[in-house]
Amino acid sequence: MGESCNYHSGAHSVWHCQPCHRGYCTDCVPGAADNYYKSTPKCVLCNQRLSNVGASNKAQPFWQMAPFFFRYGLAAGPLSISAIAAVAALAMTGLGLISIVVIVAVTALVIRYNLLVIEQLARGQLQAPTYGDAQDGRSWAMLGKVIGMILIAGGAGVLMAGLGEGAVQVYSIALSLLAPAAMIVLALEHSLRAAANPLKLLQFTLIIGWPYWLLWLSTSAVSAAPGYLLPIVAERLPEWMLLPVFGFATSYFSIVTSAMMGYICLTRQQKLGVSAVIDDEEFLEEKEFERRKALADARILLRESRGEEARKKLVTALRQHPSDIALNDRYYRLLLAIDDKKALRELGPHLLERFVNLGQAHKAAELYLTHSATQGAPVIDKSLLRHQLAEALYHQHQFKPALALINNLHKSDPDYTRLDTAYLLLAKIYMDGFNRTDNSRKLLTFVLQKFPNSRVTGEARQLLKILAAEAPATA
Template sequence: MTDACHYHSSSEAAWQCAPCQRDYCADCIPGAAANYPKGHPDCPLCHKPLAYVGASNSARPFWQMGLFFFRYALQPGPLTVVALAAGAGLLIGGLGLLSIFVLVAAVALVTRYNLLVIERLAHGQLPAPGFGDALDGNSAPLFAKVIGMTLIAGFAGYQAARLGTGAVQIYSIALSLLAPAAMIVLALENSLRAAINPLKLLHFTVIIGWPYWLLWLATSAVSAAPELLLAAVAKQLPQWALLPAIAATTSYFSIVTSAMMGYICLSRQQRLGISAERDDDAHFLDERAFDCALALAQSHILLRESDFNGARRTLVDTLRRYPDDPVLNERYYRLLLVTQDKKALRELGPHLLEKFIRMNRAHKAAELYLATDPPPVIDKSFLRHQLAEALYRQQKYRPAALLLNNLHKDDKDYRQLDAAYLLLAQVYLDGFNREDMAKKLLAFIKQHFPDSELKQQVQTLQRVLAGTSIAST
C-alpha cells in the first residue's frame, strides 16, 4: 500500500527519515540533490540524511503490472537484443565451428542484458536500458558466473542423486523455487558466492514475502511460453527460420521474466536495502525558485509541528533575500494570522497588504484584509483606495465603504480623491441601494473636481440615478 506524506495526506511519500519516522513528499523536499549543499537533502526536523523512497512507494503492486512486463520487452533496447539473438540464430547454421563462438557470444550478451534489466528496475529506472548499456565489458564475467551457478547446481544435484529419488525431487523443487532469487542476487550483488548461498537466497525470499511465490509462478509460466508458442507454429515455419524464431522468442520472454524480477525488487526496495535512483534533471530548480520552495516547505512542516518561531524565522530569512515574492509574503501573513500575533498584524499588516497591491495582487490583499480581525488600520490613502476597489469587485461592500468614508477629511490632498469617491458612490448604490449618498458624492466630485478626467463617468452615473428616480415615481 502506498505510504502518504506525513504533511500532505493526498501526496505519495518520496523521502523518508528513519530517526524521525516521517515520510515527506516532493513538495516537502523540493529540488534535486544538486540543489543541496551536501549533495543530498536532510530531514527538516533532525537534519539527518533522508532516504529516497519515491520509486518504490509509487510502484503499483506486482500482480497489477502484467501488461507492463510484456510492453517493457518491446522497447528499443530489448527489441535490439531480440533482433541480434535472432540474427545469431540465423548465422549459426552456416558458420561451422565459428557458430559455437557466435552462440556463446549471443547467450552471454542476452544474459548480461537480462541482469542489467533486473538491476535497473530494482533501482527504480522504469525505461528499459539501451542495448549499448550492456556493452560494458561485463558480459563475459557475468556469463561465466551464470555457468558457474549452473555447474554448481548440477554438482549439487549429482550429490542429491546419490541419496535417492526423494532427495532428487526435493532438490529439484528447491532449485526451481530459488532460481529467480539466485538471478536477482547475482544481478544486484554481482557475486557468485552470494548467488549460490542457500541461506542468503532463503532470506531474500522471506524479505520479499508472499509476492515472491507469485513471481515464481509468473516466471515459470512465462519461461514455458517459447516452447508452447513454437510448438504451435513450427510446422508453418521454413526450416531456416526455426533457429532464429527460437532465439527471438526465448530472448524476448527472458527479458519479460527479468523485468518481473527487477520490479519485485523495486516494490521492496526499502526492505532489501536498495538505494533508489532519482531523475534529478527533472527536479532541479534555479537558486531563487529553490530557496523560495524550500522556505515554503520547511515553514509548512514547522507549522504542523507547532514550531511557530522556527517557521517565522525561516520565512523572514528568505524574505530578506526575496522581499517581493508573493507566495512567501502570503505565507508570512497567514502565519501571523494563525499565531494570532495581533501586534505584528497591526504593525506589519498594512505594509504587507501594500506589497500585494504593488505586485498587482489586489484580490489577495483584499482576502487577507478580510481575514484579519480586527482589520489593520490603514493610513495611506492609496492603499485604502486600492483595497476598497478590490473589495468592491468581490462584492464586499461594507468594508469597502468603511475604507473610503471621510477620505477627504483624512487626506484632502489625495490626488485620486475623485476616483475614490466615484467608487464610494458605486459602493453605496450597488451595495446598499443608497441613492441619496451616491448623489451627494457625485455632487462633491463635480464641485471640487470640475476638470476631473472622470467627468464623463460621473455624468453617466448621475443620469442612471436620475432615470432610477423617475422610474420609481
C-alpha cells in the first residue's frame, strides 16, 4: 500500500521530498540518518530536507493485522503491565482505604503505558515498549489529562441535557465515535486542549478516512471483551481469582486496542505529521558512504536530465576513489548518455584501460560494446589494450568486434612484443567464431615458424592437431 520509489519501481520509498513530490528508497538515499548532517538527508534535486516514510510504507493494511494486535499484547512489556494490574487487583481486596491509592496508581501506569503504545507504534516502532519505558515520570500527568477529558466530556453532556433528550443521544453517539481519536491525539500531542477539541478530533478522523470507522468498531468490540469474559470464567474459577483475572484481561485488551490505534496512525504517518523512528542499521563508514552517495545522486540527476550535475558528483567522488569500479562504470555510462563525444574520445580508452588494469577486462569489453552500439567503436591506439579487449570479447563470444580489434595489429604495430599471442588469438577467433579453419591453420603454422621459442607453441600445435582431425570429417 506504500509509495514506490520514483527511481526503483520495485522498492518502497523510505524518504520523501514534499517540494519535489519524489519518493526515494535506500539505494537512492544510502546509509543511515547519522550519515547525514543533522541526521536528516536532503533531496539531491532541491536540497530540501527529506521526511522518513519507511515504516508507514511497509505497513500492511489495518484490516490484515488482527493477529499482530493480539500477539502484541503478549509481549514482555504488555504482559508486565497486565500482571501488575492483576496483582494489584488481588492485593487491594485486603488494603481498605489504601486500595483506592493502589487503584489510582495502577490506573495511571496502565494509561501511561497505553498512550506510549499508541505513540511508539504511530512512529513505526513495532516492538512493544518495556515496563521501564513507561516509568518516565508522565504517568500522573497523563492520568490528570485523561480525568480532565472525562470532566470536559461530562460537563458538555450536562449542557446538552438542557437541550433535550435528542441532543443527549446525539452527543453520546458523537462521544463514542470520537473517543479513540481523543486518546490518539492525547498520545501524540500530549495536550489536553487538543484532545478535547472536537474540530481537531474531526480533522483527525478525516485524515484517517474510512479505516477510522473500522478502528472504532474493532476497539469497541475488543474493549467489551472483559465484560463478556468474566461471566464465562466466573463459574470455573475460585472467587478470589475473579478480580485478578478481570484486572489482567482489562489491561491486556486495553493494550490491544491501543496497538490498533497506534497502527492506524502508522498507516497515515506522513499525513498526520508524525515523526518517524528511523532505522540506523545500515550506517556506512565515511568512504563507503561517499561513493554510494555519489552513485545514487548521479543516477537520479541523470534520470532528471541534469547530466552536468551528475558528472560533477562523479568526478568529485572519483578524485577520492579513482580505482572504484562502480564509479568508473557509472561515469563511462554517463558520458555515453549525455553524448559527450569529446570526453568519450579522450577519456574512453583511458577508462577502458583502467578497467583492464583493475582486473575487470569483462567490464571493459561490455562498455566497449555499449560504446560501439551507441557512438561507434572507440579508437584504441594502444596495442596491448586492443589485444586485451579482443581477448575479453572472444571469451564473451563477441567474435566480430574481437576480430576488428586484433586483425592487422601486426601492421599497425610491428614491434608489439606480444604478437605471438595476438596471432594465436586471431586463429582461435577465425576457428570458433567464423569456422574459417583455413585462416586458422595458416596463422597457427606461422606462429610455429616465426616464434619457435614462444610459450604458446604448445597450444598452437594442439589446435593444429584438432584441425587436422576435423579435416577428414569435413572433406
